[in-house]
Amino acid sequence: MATVSTPASPKTALRMRSAGGMRMRRTVNDVITYILLVLGALLVLIPLLWMIATSLKTESELFLLPLRLFPEVPQWHNYIDVWRIQPFTQFFMNTIFITVLAMGGEILTCALVAYGFARFRFPGRDILFITMLGTMMLPGVVTLIPTFLIWRGFERIDTFTPLTVGALFAWGPAYIFLLRQFFLTIPREIEESATIDGANTLQTFFYVMLPLVKPALLTIAVLSFTGNWNNFQAPLIYINTPQKYPVILALYSFSESLSKEAPKWHYMMAMTVIMSLPIVALYFAAQRYFIEGLTVGAVKG
Amino acid sequence: MVDFYARTLIDYAVVALGMAVAMFIVFQVLVRLGMKREAATGYALILPWLLGFIVWTAYPILASLYYSFTNYNVFQPPKWVGLDNYVKWLTNDRSFWPSLRLTLLYGLISLPIGLALSLGVAMLLARNVRGVGVWRTLYYLPAIIPTVATILLWRWLLGSEGLVNQIMSPLYNLIGMDKPSWFVDERYALPGLIIMSLWGVFGANTVILLAGLKNIPTHLYEAVELDGGGAWAKFRHVTLPMISPTLFYTLVLGVIAAVKTFEPGIFIKLNSLTTGTFLQVLVYGNAFAGGNSRMGYASALGWIMLIIIMVLTLLVFRSSALWVYYEGERK
Numbered sequence: 001m002a003t004v005s006t007p008a009s010p011k012t013a014l015r016m017r018s019a020g021g022m023r024m025r026r027t028v029n030d031v032i033t034y035i036l037l038v039l040g041a042l043l044v045l046i047p048l049l050w051m052i053a054t055s056l057k058t059e060s061e062l063f064l065l066p067l068r069l070f071p072e073v074p075q076w077h078n079y080i081d082v083w084r085i086q087p088f089t090q091f092f093m094n095t096i097f098i099t100v101l102a103m104g105g106e107i108l109t110c111a112l113v114a115y116g117f118a119r120f121r122f123p124g125r126d127i128l129f130i131t132m133l134g135t136m137m138l139p140g141v142v143t144l145i146p147t148f149l150i151w152r153g154f155e156r157i158d159t160f161t162p163l164t165v166g167a168l169f170a171w172g173p174a175y176i177f178l179l180r181q182f183f184l185t186i187p188r189e190i191e192e193s194a195t196i197d198g199a200n201t202l203q204t205f206f207y208v209m210l211p212l213v214k215p216a217l218l219t220i221a222v223l224s225f226t227g228n229w230n231n232f233q234a235p236l237i238y239i240n241t242p243q244k245y246p247v248i249l250a251l252y253s254f255s256e257s258l259s260k261e262a263p264k265w266h267y268m269m270a271m272t273v274i275m276s277l278p279i280v281a282l283y284f285a286a287q288r289y290f291i292e293g294l295t296v297g298a299v300k301g
Numbered sequence: 302m303v304d305f306y307a308r309t310l311i312d313y314a315v316v317a318l319g320m321a322v323a324m325f326i327v328f329q330v331l332v333r334l335g336m337k338r339e340a341a342t343g344y345a346l347i348l349p350w351l352l353g354f355i356v357w358t359a360y361p362i363l364a365s366l367y368y369s370f371t372n373y374n375v376f377q378p379p380k381w382v383g384l385d386n387y388v389k390w391l392t393n394d395r396s397f398w399p400s401l402r403l404t405l406l407y408g409l410i411s412l413p414i415g416l417a418l419s420l421g422v423a424m425l426l427a428r429n430v431r432g433v434g435v436w437r438t439l440y441y442l443p444a445i446i447p448t449v450a451t452i453l454l455w456r457w458l459l460g461s462e463g464l465v466n467q468i469m470s471p472l473y474n475l476i477g478m479d480k481p482s483w484f485v486d487e488r489y490a491l492p493g494l495i496i497m498s499l500w501g502v503f504g505a506n507t508v509i510l511l512a513g514l515k516n517i518p519t520h521l522y523e524a525v526e527l528d529g530g531g532a533w534a535k536f537r538h539v540t541l542p543m544i545s546p547t548l549f550y551t552l553v554l555g556v557i558a559a560v561k562t563f564e565p566g567i568f569i570k571l572n573s574l575t576t577g578t579f580l581q582v583l584v585y586g587n588a589f590a591g592g593n594s595r596m597g598y599a600s601a602l603g604w605i606m607l608i609i610i611m612v613l614t615l616l617v618f619r620s621s622a623l624w625v626y627y628e629g630e631r632k
Contacts, residue, residue, distance in 0.1 A: 033425050040422060040503075041439050047500065048442065050464055051454050063462050097306055101313055109320070109349040116346025120339050132350060135358055137553075139561050139610050141584050141603045145368060145596055146361035148588075152375070160309040165316050169353025176350065201342050230447040232564055237589055244305055248449055255453055255568060265457050272450040283445045287438065291508055 055079070055269040062265055078270045085267065086250050087243075088274065095246040098163050098235075099228040105167030106175065106224050107217060113170045114179035115205055119191070136173045140233075148237060162238045163231070172227075175220045182216040183209065219289040226279055247275050324348045369601035375594050386601035397602075399577030403491060405609075407579075408559030411495045411502075416551060418499065419506035424540070426507070427514040437508065444504020452568045455497040459483035484569050490576040494565055506551050513547035514540070542626040549617070549625045556613045560606060580606050 049069065054062070056074040082088065117129050151162040170176060186209065194204045210217065232248050239245060242253070251271050258268060283290060324345045331341035344351075369386055371379035391397055422440055426433055443451065458464045461482045466473075473480055483493035521539045530538070566582035573583070580602065588599035 030428075033428050033430060037422075037425055037430065037436060040425075041436070044440060044443055044500070044503070047454055047458055047464075048446075050458065051450075054457065067464070067467050097309075101309070105313070105317070113347045113350040116343050120343030120346065122340035122343035125343065128347065128351070131354070135354065137557060137610070137614060138358065138362075139557065139603075139606055141561065141581055142365050142607045143358060143361035144365075144584070144603065145588055145600050146364035147357060149364075149375075149596075150356075150361075156312070159305060159312075161312045164309060165312050166353070166357060168313070168316050168320055168349065169357060170350040171353070226445070230449070232449055232567075233585075236567070237585075248447065251449055251453065252568070255456075263460075268453060269457065272453050276446045276450045279445055279447060280442075283441075284438075290441075291437075 051269050052273060054266055055273050057266045059264065059266060062263070075266070078266055079274070082267050082270045082274065086254065088247070088250065090243060091245055091247045091250045094160070094244060095229060095248075098160055098246055099225060101160075101164040102167040102171075102228045103221060103224045105164065106171050107220055109168055109170040110172060110175040110220065111179055111210065111213075111217065112205070114176045115183055115209060117176070118180045118183035119188075132173050132176060144233075144237070151238065157238060158240045158244065159238075160244070163228075163234050172220075172224070175224070178220065179213060179216050182213040186212050215289065215292065218286065219292050222282065222286045222289045225282060229279060251275055320349055320352075323352070365600040365603055368597050369604050371597045373596040373600075375596060379597065382597070386598045387605075390595075390598045390601070394583075394598075396573035396577065396583060399575060400573060400580055400583050401577070403571075403577035404560060404562065404580045406491060407494055407498070407562065408556065408613075410491075411498045412552070412555045412559055414495070415499055415502035416506065416548065416555065419503055419551075420510055420544070420548070422503050423507045423510035423514055426511050437511070440503040440507055441505075443501040446501070448501075448564050449568065451501055452497065452565050455493075455500065456484070456569060459493050459496070461485075484571065487572060487576040490571055494569075497565065506555075509551060510544065510547055513544050517543045545625045546627060549621055553614060553617055556617060557610055560610050560613070580609075 053069050053071065055078055056076065057071040057078075058075055061068075061071050117125065117132075147162075148157075151157060154161075156162055190208060190212070191204055194208045199207065230248065232252070235246050235249050236252070239249060245253070254271060255268060258264065327348055328341050328345040331344060332338060368379060370381060370383060372382045372385070373379035426436055426440075430436065446454075460466070461480060463483075465483075466480045470480065481489040483489045517539065521543070522535055525535050525539055528534075561581055562579045563581040563585070566579035567585070571578045584599045584602045584606070587595045587602065
């Protein structure tokens, strides 16, 4: 199905001789389009439904045949049980602590750096900017071990420090790039009038420029929140004490304990739902910024 | 109980304050040295990134190159062993070649299929369907679910008694095939991993490609129509060339992401001797997991991955002249 149709402008419609046949073909194409879209949507939705349905089943219903999507009686208490098996309140506090600190540091420093690159001329600026973009290509695995050794040298293994403090060094070249693009669209006159009013660079930055790029800041906030919330490798390497686990490590340790004889998939799926829910909620609340963040840079180049 | 929060809060405050002071000092020193205020401000503002680049990127890269020529178990100082890690260890490590094969095949197969599917969905959505927003949200949903959750879900779906095998069992009977034990059987591990990766693939790529498709001016399609071209001609001569820069962007990011794949290899126990596992998992396993940490060998593996990514990216860039069309570029 590789058809692309465009809405016919009035001019083209007039030019078409067999308008009726054309309309017929359009309708057929539309029907096929919707059928394909629904099929695709089913492929997306069924696994998700299965995840939620499983989380509401009893253990004996897990492998019941014939297959039934929904359990006889939804076992809502699975969620309470899960909360009892592992101290999820603690895990959520840990996750939120890490995410908020990392996100805050990331946004503030990236905005400062982006402002520097966007508005001030200094020798070597373009080379530094290209170097920064180049680091986007770098696989983190090369820096992984020395970075670990640095934190080990500071005796910060098994603390939240390696997961958060690095953010103060303007993590995320993509965020800097996006913010710079936004700063570039703001007319210079605005800053000049702020300067005439007696504002210094920092005042101009915080009171004039930042409010103007609020959409970009929100975009980054959303992307950074999800990035830190879902980060798995760093906590896996740096955190050892179960009390300090973020939710994602709790999921990992539970999945490790899943036994072949009595696989508690209903609990596992309940935990996955718990882990995903905040992110899904955030997505629905901030969809606009999500989409914007994804497309900037890709399309406009 | 929460003194581990306090500890990090103190670290965080100290570094934040230190950064502010450093920015101020850089500005003052540069101005005293006779630099223009504008330039001095610029350097001060980019200082967080510049310091981060030196401390967290440049130094680690060089350090890991050095470690890759040493034998280093963290507890004793690194011992220089020359090319041993690249030659002796690599030939002795029986999980390296299967893992290299798995990582490359995973990328080479799932990437093009994923891009084609995303482009397909994006093209369907670009046809002015009703409720684009709702469809887009729907197709994006798997991409928001944390990767780890996706992997666990698919481990459950692709279990030997899982949903997929149950639904497909009539088909298996028809062609006289046993229920595959996905992930366990080496023949089905790679297909299982690819199926899993394809589920979430629509998300970001579809959104990006859809935006790219929407940027194509309609008069180009009208021109093809005037010349009597059909749907295929429109796709071949307008859509594909016009979308190629966006495809290129997603392809470059996809190559890097595929080689870096990590989570599936951790959450799904693959037999590293037969099936292989993801290279990144080998690095992690050698450096951090288990009793004996082989930081030197792990660093060498990391550098091999870096070289693979650079070669693949370079190939994509080189080939781009053949298939990527930039409007406004003179030939």
